[in-house]
Amino acid sequence: MAARAAVAPMAPCWAGMVSFSVPLELGFDGAFVLGSPLSWVARNASKPGRDGRESWVMHGFPDWSGQHLELEEEDAATQLLDAFRAAVWELDSMPIQLDAHRWRFALPQTPLPEPCLFDADLRLAACGDWCGGPRVEGAFLSGCAAAGRLLALRWAPG
Numbered sequence: 001m002a003a004r005a006a007v008a009p010m011a012p013c014w015a016g017m018v019s020f021s022v023p024l025e026l027g028f029d030g031a032f033v034l035g036s037p038l039s040w041v042a043r044n045a046s047k048p049g050r051d052g053r054e055s056w057v058m059h060g061f062p063d064w065s066g067q068h069l070e071l072e073e074e075d076a077a078t079q080l081l082d083a084f085r086a087a088v089w090e091l092d093s094m095p096i097q098l099d100a101h102r103w104r105f106a107l108p109q110t111p112l113p114e115p116c117l118f119d120a121d122l123r124l125a126a127c128g129d130w131c132g133g134p135r136v137e138g139a140f141l142s143g144c145a146a147a148g149r150l151l152a153l154r155w156a157p158g
């Protein structure tokens with residue numbers, strides 16, 4: 001199982017969050033960013049259940065994140081904001097908060113096609129977004145598949 005899991009390596013992601021006292025008039029709530037240290041930016045308040053504060057999530061491109069993995073958080077946050085500014089932000093608003101978090105194992109690069117790994121003899125299942133799909137939906141379905149395999153053991157003859 002470990003050998004099979006190793007076929008699905010994880011790419012890192014520096015993730016930043018920047019907040020402003022006034023809304024940015026960008027005309028969109030999310031964007032894929034090309035040719036940049038960034039891969040994706042999203043207005044956090046546009047997601048369900050968030051407060052109204054003007055905050056933007058900034059995801060570092062996997063290659064950029066890998067090359068800059070050992071930056072200090074403050075430096076990574078500044079570089080992500082610079083990239084955001086270069087890509088989309090032409091206003092002169094100053095941030096009121098800026099943070100970054102290093103996700104070392106963030107994005108499955110080549111998820112396995114099987115929904116989970118399972119060893120009936122060991123009664124052991126392994127699941128996650130690295131099986132089936134690199135998003136929370138993939139992780140959920142993989143967890144359901146693992147639960148199904150384990151529950152089926154319970155009613156198996158013998």
Ligand SMILES: Cc1cc2nc3c(=O)[nH]c(=O)nc-3n(C[C@H](O)[C@H](O)[C@H](O)COP(=O)(O)OP(=O)(O)OC[C@H]3O[C@@H](n4cnc5c(N)ncnc54)[C@H](O)[C@@H]3O)c2cc1C
Nearest residue numbers: 013015059103105106107127128129130134135136137139
């Ligand atoms: C910055 C970022 C933003 C994202 N945004 C989105 C989004 O907007 N929408 C979306 O669909 N997906 C998003 N994703 C992807 C989503 O978060 C993952 O696909 C999902 O969380 C994977 O779920 P999982 O159960 O496979 O793994 P995880 O959620 O990583 O859960 C693994 C768990 O195992 C625990 N663990 C690890 N090692 C051990 C150990 N040795 N012993 C015990 N416990 C351990 C960890 O603490 C963790 O709780 C994002 C990912 C990142 C990194």
